[in-house]
Every structure is written in structure tokens, then in C-alpha cells.
Amino acid sequence: MxxxxxxxxxxxxxxxxxxxxxxxxxxxxxxxxxxxxxxxxxxxxxxxxxxxxxxxxxxxxxxxxxxxxxxxxxxxxxxxxxEPSRNFSVILKNKGLPDVDWDEFLPAEYGGFRCLIRPNQAVRIINGSYMILSYYQKESRSGLSVMYNVLRDDFFAERRIHNFPNLVHDFDGSSLEGLKRALQQRLLPVLDSISADIS
Structure with missing residues (x-):
């Protein structure tokens, strides 16, 4: 365009x-x-x-x-x-992010939020980080993103309410297994809390 x-x-x-x-x-x-x-x-x-x-x-x-x-x-x-996988660093690949069957437990949509980015389609952003997960509601400019910083070897997350950011610590850590557990246990409750804060 x-x-x-x-x-x-x-x-x-x-x-x-x-x-x-x-x-x-x-x-x-x-x-x-x-x-x-x-x-x-x-x-x-x-x-x-x-x-x-x-x-x-x-x-x-x-x-x-x-x-x-x-x-x-x-x-x-x-x-x-x-084709974001063309841009995966060796560190990201060695972490195992592209190898997990994320579709097994990450819904395509939930509560009005659409999954735009999955870990096996991680997008390189800034400051040595990849956005590895994104649930977004375009109308309210609200959602949740999970990032992986290759320099610090850690996962961290941010939520946005009407495009206003703040950190959420439910997904902090450096272990891939820990991230999987946190997503399985906390993803939907965190999205529910964002939804409640939108209105």
C-alpha cells in the first residue's frame, strides 16, 4: 500500500x-x-x-x-x-522455543483477545528481545505480550490497557518449562484481569 x-x-x-x-x-x-x-x-x-x-x-x-x-x-x-524463523538467533533456537507444541495449550482466541504471535513465530523487537507471545484486542488497544531477552536469558511480560503499558510478573523466569507451566496456569486468568480492566 x-x-x-x-x-x-x-x-x-x-x-x-x-x-x-x-x-x-x-x-x-x-x-x-x-x-x-x-x-x-x-x-x-x-x-x-x-x-x-x-x-x-x-x-x-x-x-x-x-x-x-x-x-x-x-x-x-x-x-x-x-518468515520470522529466518531471524531466530542461535540462543533462541538453543532455548528450545521453536520446538514446543504451543498449539496444544495456547488458544487462538480467548475473551475477545486474538493470538497474533506464538513462540515458534517469535518476532525480534528491540534491546536484544523477541516478542514470543501476543494476545491483542485491536478495538481497545489492550492485551498481553510475553518477551524473551537473549542477553539476560529471561522471560518477562507486559500488559496494555488502552495502550498504557505495565509489567506483569506471572511469567517471569528463565526456564522454558517454567514458562510453559506459567502459561498453562496463568494465561487465561491474566487475560481475564485485562478484560475486566478495559471497561
């Missing part, structure tokens, strides 16, 4: 949208923008529970930005979001 338009927020210019690729099935988008305040071009990724900039694309030089986009963006979209 290609668009050239100014995106406004709170009555002011937020960003000029150059183009965007969207996947409605998995609820992710990658968009190229120009920020009128910083006068910089960048590429931003939105995977439902998290939005962030791909820092290697940030520049004030349009010719450089265009060259980087042409040279690398298609490969990054394929490896990060279309």
Missing part, C-alpha cells in the same frame, strides 16, 4: 506517511515516514502490542534513506515479519 499524506494527531502534524506495508491477518505494519519536527526520515514497525523505529534507517538525508530502503527493507520485512 502506498500513501503520501500528512498524518495529524491532536490537531497538529505528526508525520508525513511516505508508504506503508500492512498485514491485516497478523496485525502488523511497516511504514516509512518523515517527521516534520526532527526533520528525519525513519521506518517504524507496529506489531499490535508494540511500535518502534528500526534505528538503522533514521537519517535526515533523503537520498541515503531511499538507498537504505531499496537495499534492505524488503529483506527485513520478509525475515522479521513474514
Amino acid at each position: 502506498t500513501e503520501y499524506r500528512m498524518v495529524q494527531e491532536n490537531g497538529g502534524d505528526k508525520e508525513y506517511l511516505l508508504f506503508a506495508y500492512c498485514n491485516a491477518d497478523n496485525n502488523w505494519s511497516v511504514r516509512a515516514i518523515f517527521n516534520p519536527d526532527s526533520e528525519e526520515f525513519s521506518v517504524r514497525t507496529d506489531i499490535g502490542m508494540l511500535e518502534f523505529a528500526l534505528i538503522e534507517f533514521i537519517t535526515s538525508d533523503f537520498a541515503m534513506f531511499r538507498a537504505m530502503v531499496e537495499d534492505r527493507l524488503a529483506r527485513i520485512i520478509r525475515d522479521y515479519y513474514v
Whole structure:
């Protein structure tokens, strides 16, 4: 999808949208923008529970930005979001995350939340982390995400209520077996508590 338009927020210019690729099935988008305040071009990724900039694309030089986009963006979209297993680190593979039968106990939907990311489709995000699980309700911008940080070798989670984040400690730890037990015992109650807090 290609668009050239100014995106406004709170009555002011937020960003000029150059183009965007969207996947409605998995609820992710990658968009190229120009920020009128910083006068910089960048590429931003939105995977439902998290939005962030791909820092290697940030520049004030349009010719450089265009060259980087042409040279690398298609490969990054394929490896990060279309076929995320191509981007699994050795640490993530050795942890065993791709090998567990997660479908056995992770529902595709629950209480209005849709599972967008599963551990065997983990998405590399920022600061040495992968988002390994995401349950999201697009209408309320609320849900639960579980991450794995390869540098610290630990699992941690965040819940969002109307896009406002806070940590949830039910899934903290470094053991894969511990994570499986925590998800089997605590996933649905945590989603129930998020649902209760949405209204």
C-alpha cells in the first residue's frame, strides 16, 4: 500500500506517511515516514502490542534513506515479519522455543483477545528481545505480550490497557518449562484481569 499524506494527531502534524506495508491477518505494519519536527526520515514497525523505529534507517538525508530502503527493507520485512524463523538467533533456537507444541495449550482466541504471535513465530523487537507471545484486542488497544531477552536469558511480560503499558510478573523466569507451566496456569486468568480492566 502506498500513501503520501500528512498524518495529524491532536490537531497538529505528526508525520508525513511516505508508504506503508500492512498485514491485516497478523496485525502488523511497516511504514516509512518523515517527521516534520526532527526533520528525519525513519521506518517504524507496529506489531499490535508494540511500535518502534528500526534505528538503522533514521537519517535526515533523503537520498541515503531511499538507498537504505531499496537495499534492505524488503529483506527485513520478509525475515522479521513474514518468515520470522529466518531471524531466530542461535540462543533462541538453543532455548528450545521453536520446538514446543504451543498449539496444544495456547488458544487462538480467548475473551475477545486474538493470538497474533506464538513462540515458534517469535518476532525480534528491540534491546536484544523477541516478542514470543501476543494476545491483542485491536478495538481497545489492550492485551498481553510475553518477551524473551537473549542477553539476560529471561522471560518477562507486559500488559496494555488502552495502550498504557505495565509489567506483569506471572511469567517471569528463565526456564522454558517454567514458562510453559506459567502459561498453562496463568494465561487465561491474566487475560481475564485485562478484560475486566478495559471497561
